[in-house]
Amino acid sequence: MSTATFDPSTKWERSAKIGLRPEPFGALAYHFDTRRLVFLKSPALVDLVDGLVEHESADAAITAIIEPADDRSHRAHVTALASLAEAGVIEPVSPAISFVG
Amino acid sequence: MTAIQSTHTPLSLISKSASAKTQAVPPLVEQLKGGLDAPICLTWELTYACNLACVHCLSSSGRRDPKELSTAEALAVVDELADLQVFYVNLGGGEPMIRKDFLDIVDHAVGRNVGVKFSTNGYYIDQAAAERFAATDLLDIQISLDGFDAATNDAVRGPGSWEAARRAMDNLAAADFGEFKISIVATRHNVAQLDDYKQMADDYGAQLRVTRLRPSGRGVDSYQDLRLTHPQQQDIFRWIMDHPDVLTGDSFFHLNALGKETGETLPGLSMCGAGRIVCLIDPIGDVYACPFVIHDEFMAGNVRDTGGFASVWRESDLFRELREPGAAGACASCNAYDACGGGCMAAKFFTGIPLDGPDPDCALGHADEAVAAAAAAGVVPQPSQDHSRPVRLGSKPA
Numbered sequence: 401m402s403t404a405t406f407d408p409s410t411k412w413e414r415s416a417k418i419g420l421r422p423e424p425f426g427a428l429a430y431h432f433d434t435r436r437l438v439f440l441k442s443p444a445l446v447d448l449v450d451g452l453v454e455h456e457s458a459d460a461a462i463t464a465i466i467e468p469a470d471d472r473s474h475r476a477h478v479t480a481l482a483s484l485a486e487a488g489v490i491e492p493v494s495p496a497i498s499f500v501g
Numbered sequence: 502m503t504a505i506q507s508t509h510t511p512l513s514l515i516s517k518s519a520s521a522k523t524q525a526v527p528p529l530v531e532q533l534k535g536g537l538d539a540p541i542c543l544t545w546e547l548t549y550a551c552n553l554a555c556v557h558c559l560s561s562s563g564r565r566d567p568k569e570l571s572t573a574e575a576l577a578v579v580d581e582l583a584d585l586q587v588f589y590v591n592l593g594g595g596e597p598m599i600r601k602d603f604l605d606i607v608d609h610a611v612g613r614n615v616g617v618k619f620s621t622n623g624y625y626i627d628q629a630a631a632e633r634f635a636a637t638d639l640l641d642i643q644i645s646l647d648g649f650d651a652a653t654n655d656a657v658r659g660p661g662s663w664e665a666a667r668r669a670m671d672n673l674a675a676a677d678f679g680e681f682k683i684s685i686v687a688t689r690h691n692v693a694q695l696d697d698y699k700q701m702a703d704d705y706g707a708q709l710r711v712t713r714l715r716p717s718g719r720g721v722d723s724y725q726d727l728r729l730t731h732p733q734q735q736d737i738f739r740w741i742m743d744h745p746d747v748l749t750g751d752s753f754f755h756l757n758a759l760g761k762e763t764g765e766t767l768p769g770l771s772m773c774g775a776g777r778i779v780c781l782i783d784p785i786g787d788v789y790a791c792p793f794v795i796h797d798e799f800m801a802g803n804v805r806d807t808g809g810f811a812s813v814w815r816e817s818d819l820f821r822e823l824r825e826p827g828a829a830g831a832c833a834s835c836n837a838y839d840a841c842g843g844g845c846m847a848a849k850f851f852t853g854i855p856l857d858g859p860d861p862d863c864a865l866g867h868a869d870e871a872v873a874a875a876a877a878a879g880v881v882p883q884p885s886q887d888h889s890r891p892v893r894l895g896s897k898p899a
Contacts, residue, residue, distance in 0.1 A: 421586040430588035
């Protein structure tokens with residue numbers, strides 16, 4: 401399965417292997433490869449997961465999307481994203497590979 | 502390979518919770534009790550037809566019901582589940598492979614990104630079927646085996662059933678299917694064999710699944726002979742704690758009182774999910790609160806009704822009622838109530854215990870007298886449907 405060590409200074413995106421189903425508390429995420437079910441326990445976290453790909457880093461995404469934008473909240477969302485990375489819900493976006501013939 | 506954590510049974514799928522504690526939110530379990538927009542775990546019994554006649558069959562299966570969903574209706578149900586983003590469905594029966602359109606239903610589900618796990622006795626998994634399954638994505642197979650040896654198994658599932666299940670496992674292994682499941686209903690006759698089972702699963706590269714016996718369907722009649730004794734409840738609680746990789750469908754949460762003093766809780770959710778996060782669609786399209794309460798009192802509607810499955814799930818009076826906070830009732834004075842939540846609704850119902858009373862298998866023994874009294878008084882509810890094949894005196898067993 402595709403889990404990766406979470407580095408918030410790099411770019412991340414929601415895995416294509418994930419089904420995300422909105423629920424009153426946030427969303428259910430289902431990983432079709434590992435068949436793990438993961439609860440995203442706030443709507444803001446769902447917005448963040450969906451919005452990651454539009455920002456150059458996870459840190460930048462948190463700053464842009466999450467309110468309030470204080471340190472404590474920022475850290476909490478870094479922790480949440482780290483566990484989502486471990487579960488394969490989000491994946492690092494590979495930098496463009498340059499051809500070095 | 503990907504099947505490593507494949508299809509954990511219903512509630513034990515919850516392996517990780519990502520929580521950003523930015524605001525006070527109720528615990529997840531409390532939110533789940535209020536219900537979800539669609540079930541997490543949906544069991545769909547495709548047919549009441551079965552080549553076996555297991556003594557604890559939850560659905561009293563045997564004969565096909567003439568009102569069973571047609572192929573077109575079944576495929577339409579798949580479409581509806583896909584639209585609801587039901588991520589996977591547990592197909593069962595009866596023996597689901599008896600349906601001639603079984604593969605069409607599976608293929609349609611997988612094609613619409615609804616994962617499939619199906620429960621089977623294995624009779625029809627020959628080498629060709631095993632190879633076909635191995636080549637199908639998003640498919641998981643669960644083979645039932647209720648005794649490590651043929652004698653123990655066949656006493657419950659019928660002559661020849663052990664051999665057929667083992668043959669199916671051999672075929673799946675030979676076809677390189679990957680990690681299928683070996684599923685055991687824990688009884689007083691096989692609970693001592695759990696280590697042997699685990700070894701068998703490991704040898705096959707399979708995953709072991711052990712679930713609780715319910716007094717449902719034909720289990721109403723066999724429950725007293727098969728249910729675990731109190732010492733065996735202790736044994737299995739310890740065994741599950743020691744084997745966190747074994748799947749349980751979170752079906753033993755009623756035993757959590759046993760961990761009260763040591764602060765131990767069995768893995769998974771400790772709650773009844775009936776009508777909240779799980780439900781059952783039966784072969785004729787009736788929707789029940791869970792796979793263990795196929796009885797008129799717990800029937801919420803039918804997928805053929807206007808609005809289909811979604812309306813039943815979201816709007817039926819029964820399911821709305823089940824999502825209301827429950828009262829502790831007779832268990833209110835028990836200091837373990839927060840550990841077990843009073844146990845399994847279906848098990849209480851079919852043993853004649855009030856739904857706010859203790860689970861019949863209450864590990865602290867609080868239901869022992871009531872179970873015996875209800876059985877003696879003959880007030881145990883009988884299943885409201887029975888598709889068992891008639892017993893012909895003098896004929897050989899199937």
